[in-house]
Amino acid sequence: MCLALAAGLVLFSALAAAHDALSVGDLSVGQIEEELQNCPLVESLNEHKRLTSPQTTSLTSKIFSVLFPGSPAVNAILATIYISGPPNFLLALCPPNIDPSSLSVMVAFAVGGLLGDTLFHLLPEIFLGEGSPDSVRFVMVEPNRNLLLGLGIMVGFFTFVAMDKTLRIATGGAGHDHSHAHAHSHDDHPTATTSGTSTSPEPSTPLKQRKPTAITTATATPAPETEKEINPSVKLGGYLNLIADFTHNITDGLAMSSSFYASPTIGATTTVAVFFHEIPHEVGDFALLIQSGFSKRKAMGAQFVTAIGAFLGTFIGIAVQELGGGHGSTAAGVESASAGLLGTSLTWGDMLLPFTAGTFLYVGTVSVIPELLETGPDKRVEVKKTIVQFLAVMVGAGIMLVISWD
Structure with missing residues (x-):
């Protein structure tokens, strides 16, 4: 018995030494997180978090759970339906002679929502990840991971810069303005x-x-x-605007898929932000098509056709997430840190969310802020208009902040 006990101790020691000899670099991010959760201090923190966190679910969480009850792929498709259907059906209530410049307050509200979603949800999720309700999480800083994420944001931003620049060249200087106020004045x-x-x-x-x-x-x-008779350049601007809308809707679909694969909360808040943004965007496009010679029915039909781009972007994003890895496959872990993108733990699927954040930054700043900066000769009217616009921006950003507040 003594010999058997001694042999068991030797075998146990050998196994422990082999476990300790395992290179830390061979551990995936998920494996490191799992090992940390076994630490006595972390277990105590988890227990404290479960005891102190509220057990009741907020009203917004209940609404989101009803609207998005499925998997990330199903929820992304549902979100695309929500952002594509209602704004297009609202066009039936719009008069054909609507002035896009009258939508400045609604555009300001959409700016607050887009920038609020980007700054309060997307960027924290990109660099820090989503917190867990039952356990504490640790953020490990890799040498080049944040650089690649920043590169993804920059690529998304300049993709829209290139698209806008191309449209300006094609239309002779009149670009694809968010609310088309410049195009409207050009048409007059x-x-x-x-x-x-x-x-x-x-x-x-x-x-x-x-x-x-x-x-x-x-x-x-x-x-x-x-x-x-419609000026040929105005007609060309209308058709180029449809192409721009189709491309823009593809990025909206990518945003839906990448955000839901990141977390249900990020997906839901991104859906709300894109929905607020789509209403003035669709109305402005509708007015521009009417000015380009489209009838009301044809303009509505063209807007429904461009909505196909959102579904195309959603399906592309789902395919990238499922085949290229990403947040949905993080639980399974990567075999090693060097097996990811350029020696990091990132995958191609992880780059969709930074790309989305870059496009949102462009739409919320470069594409829209210039219109909010436009002023008229009447100072009193412009001061009142500016105050209302800033209030609309704060309301849009405040909604995003309330939704994201723990």
């Missing part, structure tokens, strides 16, 4: 020249020459034709 110029009220002398001279020789009925008949 050709209508002014056709009505003969322009200050330019060239178009007014032939009109005066035709007047004495034309009969009154003959001069009355071309007038409706000139009113219906």
Whole structure:
């Protein structure tokens, strides 16, 4: 018995030594997290967190659980339906002669929502991860991980810069403005020249020459034709706007998929932010299509076609997450830290969320803020308008903050 006990002790010591000899670099992030959870101090912290955390579920969590009851892939598809369907159906209530510049307050509200979602949800999730309700979490800093995540944000930002620049070149300087206020003012110029009220002398001279020789009925008949006539550059701007919307909706779909694979909370809040953003965006696009010569029915149909881009982006994001790894496969762990992207624990799926954050930063700042900075000659009116816009931004950001508050 003594010999058997001694042999057992030797075998146990050998196994312990072999376990200690395992290289730390061979452990995945999930394995390191699991080992840390076995630490007595961490177990005490977990117990304290479970005792002190509230057991009741907030109202927003209950609503989100009803709206998004499935897996990350199912929830991403549901979110895409939510952000694509209702805003397009609201176009049926919009008058055809709506002025996009009148949407400034709604656009300001959407800016607050987008930037609030980016700063309160996406960026903390990208660099720190999502907390667990039952246990404490540790953030391990890798040498190049944060650099790659920052690179992903920059790539997303400049992807939209390149798209916007391309559209400006194609349209001769009129880019794809978020609320299309600039495009609207640009469209007013050709209508002014056709009505003969322009200050330019060239178009007014032939009109005066035709007047004495034309009969009154003959001069009355071309007038409706000139009113219906749309400048070719305006028509081109309308079709290019559809292409831009389709591309923009693809990034919205990518945002849905990447955020839900990160966590249900991030996915739900991103859905809310994109929904707030889509309403003024769709109304502005609808008004631009009407100005480009589309009928109301055709403009609504074109907006529904561009909504296909959101579903395409969602399915692409789901495929990248499922095949390329990411937050959904973190629990299984990577075999080693060097098996990830460029020697880090990141996978291609993990780069979708930084890309989304970069596009949101562009839309919320470069694409929209210039419109909010525009001012008119009446100082009193502009001061009131600015106060309302800032309040709308704070309300949009405040909603995101309340949703994310623990």
